[in-house]
Amino acid sequence: MKKEDLPQDSSALRDVTREVCYVKDDDGKYGQSLSTGWKVKADALDEAWADINDRVREAAEEVKSGKKSPVLFFMEVNIMDYPTLSGYTGFWKWTIKRHIKPSVFKKLSDKKLGKYAAAFKISVEELKRFDGGNIDKYIRK
Amino acid sequence: MEGILTNTSENNIKHIQTAHCENGVVTTLLRHHGVDFMNEPLAFGIGAGMFYVHLPFLKVNNAPAIAFRIMPGYIFRDTCKALGVKVSRKKFRSPVTARAYLDKKLEDGDPVGCQVGVFHLPYFPREYRFHFNAHNIIVHGFEDGHYIVSDPVMETLTKLTPEQLDEVRFARGPLAPNGQMYYPINVGEIDEAKLKKAIKKGIKKTTWWMTQVPMEQVGASGFNYTAKKIRKWRDQLGERRAALYLAQIVRMQEEIGTGGGGFRFIYAAFLEQAAEILGKDELIRFSEEMTKSGDLLRYNAVRMASIIKGRATAQQNFDEVADAMSEISALELKTFKELRKLRL
Numbered sequence: 001m002k003k004e005d006l007p008q009d010s011s012a013l014r015d016v017t018r019e020v021c022y023v024k025d026d027d028g029k030y031g032q033s034l035s036t037g038w039k040v041k042a043d044a045l046d047e048a049w050a051d052i053n054d055r056v057r058e059a060a061e062e063v064k065s066g067k068k069s070p071v072l073f074f075m076e077v078n079i080m081d082y083p084t085l086s087g088y089t090g091f092w093k094w095t096i097k098r099h100i101k102p103s104v105f106k107k108l109s110d111k112k113l114g115k116y117a118a119a120f121k122i123s124v125e126e127l128k129r130f131d132g133g134n135i136d137k138y139i140r141k
Numbered sequence: 142m143e144g145i146l147t148n149t150s151e152n153n154i155k156h157i158q159t160a161h162c163e164n165g166v167v168t169t170l171l172r173h174h175g176v177d178f179m180n181e182p183l184a185f186g187i188g189a190g191m192f193y194v195h196l197p198f199l200k201v202n203n204a205p206a207i208a209f210r211i212m213p214g215y216i217f218r219d220t221c222k223a224l225g226v227k228v229s230r231k232k233f234r235s236p237v238t239a240r241a242y243l244d245k246k247l248e249d250g251d252p253v254g255c256q257v258g259v260f261h262l263p264y265f266p267r268e269y270r271f272h273f274n275a276h277n278i279i280v281h282g283f284e285d286g287h288y289i290v291s292d293p294v295m296e297t298l299t300k301l302t303p304e305q306l307d308e309v310r311f312a313r314g315p316l317a318p319n320g321q322m323y324y325p326i327n328v329g330e331i332d333e334a335k336l337k338k339a340i341k342k343g344i345k346k347t348t349w350w351m352t353q354v355p356m357e358q359v360g361a362s363g364f365n366y367t368a369k370k371i372r373k374w375r376d377q378l379g380e381r382r383a384a385l386y387l388a389q390i391v392r393m394q395e396e397i398g399t400g401g402g403g404f405r406f407i408y409a410a411f412l413e414q415a416a417e418i419l420g421k422d423e424l425i426r427f428s429e430e431m432t433k434s435g436d437l438l439r440y441n442a443v444r445m446a447s448i449i450k451g452r453a454t455a456q457q458n459f460d461e462v463a464d465a466m467s468e469i470s471a472l473e474l475k476t477f478k479e480l481r482k483l484r485l
Binding site for chain 2: 001006012013016017018019020021022023024029030031032034035038039040041043044045047048049051079080081083084085086087088140
C-alpha cells in the first residue's frame with residue numbers, strides 16, 4: 001500500500017486514537033503512517049454489532065415469552081459465549097444451559113444469582129426483575 | 142487494598158506506538174534494555190509472526206476463527222529466544238499477589254509487560270471491546286493513584302486505576318491472562334552477528350509455518366481452504382450469515398493491530414530491513430511479493446464490504462472473493478517456497 005492510498009475515514013476510534021499502518025513512501029520504502037480508519041472495516045464492525053443487537057433483541061423476546069431466563073439475555077448483552085460466561089461464573093457450560101431454563105432459574109439461590117450478577121456487572125435484583133421489556137438501554141446505538 | 146504504591150521513580154518512559162500490541166511490547170521492552178535497533182517489523186519478523194490459519198471447528202463471536210498471525214505469545218517468546226534474551230514470566234492465582242508482584246518490579250524502575258483482556262479496558266471505545274484476552278500492554282510506573290500504561294496500539298500513554306488494572310489482568314474465559322506479567326532479564330550485548338542469525342532464523346521459521354505444515358488449513362494453503370468454504374457459505378448459511386462470516390474475515394484482516402493487509406505490509410517492511418541488514422538484495426523481491434499479497438487482501442476486503450453492505454450478494458460475488466483468496470494462496474505458497482530455498 002502506498003502512503004497516499006492510506007484511507008483516512010471516520011471510525012469508532014475517532015477521538016480515541018489513530019492507528020499505525022505500514023505504507024510505502026515516494027521512494028518505495030516502508031514506514032509507519034497513521035490512519036483515522038477505513039470505511040471497509042468500519043462496515044464489517046457495524047455488521048458484527050448489528051448481529052449482536054439482533055441476538056440481544058431475540059433473547060429479550062424469548063425472556064418475554066417465558067422460553068428463556070434472563071441469563072441468556074445478559075449473556076448476549078455482554079457478548080459472552082459459554083466458555084466466557086463459564087470463566088466468569090465458575091459454572092460448567094451445561095449448568096449455564098440449565099440456568100437458562102426459566103423453571104430452573106426461578107429456583108436459583110441468591111448466591112448463584114450473585115455469580116451471574118457479578119459477571120454481568122448488575123445487581124441480583126436487576127437480573128431477577130428483567131422481564132424482556134425496556135431493552136433500549138442495553139442496545140448499542 | 143492495603144499498601145497503595147507511592148509514585149515510582151522515573152524510568153525514562155518512552156511510548157512507542159505500533160500496529161500490533163505484541164510487537165509493540167517486544168519493541169518497547171527491548172529498547173528500554175538498550176536494544177536500540179529494535180522496531181516493530183524486526184520484532185514481527187524475528188518472532189516469526191507472519192501466518193495464516195483457518196480453524197475449522199472453532200467459532201469466535203459466532204463466526205469462523207481465522208488468524209493472519211501466529212498464536213499469541215509466540216512473537217515475544219521467539220524474538221527474545223532468537224536474540225538470546227532471557228524472559229521472566231509469571232502467572233498468578235490472586236489479584237492481590239499479582240498486584241504486589243507488579244508493584245515490586247515497578248519500584249525497581251523497569252517497565253513490565255502485562256497480558257490483559259480488552260472487554261473491560263476503559264480507554265478502548267466500546268465497539269472494540271470484545272472478550273479478547275490476549276492483548277498486551279506495558280505498565281511503566283505509578284503516579285497519583287494511577288498506573289502509567291503504554292498500550293502499543295494507542296497514540297499516547299494512558300492510565301488505569303489499580304482496580305481497573307486488576308480487572309483486565311484477571312479477565313476470564315478463553316486465553317484468560319491470569320495476571321500474567323513478563324519482562325526481559327539479562328539482555329546481553331546484541332551484536333550484528335547475533336541479529337543476522339536471529340533474522341535468518343525468523344525467516345526460516347515463517348517459511349516452515351507457511352509451507353510445510355501438512356494441514357490444508359494452516360499456512361499459505363489455508364487461504365485456499367477459506368476460499369473453498371466461502372463458495373459454499375451463501376447456500377449453506379443464507380446471505381445474512383454468510384455476510385457476517387465475511388465481516389469476520391475483514392475484521393481479522395484489517396482491524397486495529399494488523400498494520401493493514403493482514404500483517405502482510407509489516408512483513409514486507411521486515412523483509413526490506415532484512416535485505417539491508419543481511420546485505421541480500423534478493424530479499425527486496427520477496428518484500429515486493431508480500432506487498433502484492435497485502436494489496437490483494439485489501440482489494441478483497443473491498444469486495445467483501447460490498448457483500449456485507451448488501452450491494453452485491455449474488456453467488457458470483459462470493460465466488461469472486463473466493464477466487465481472490467485462491468490467488469493469494471498460490472502467490473504466498475510460491476513466495477514462501479522460494480524464500481525457503483534462498484540461501485541466506
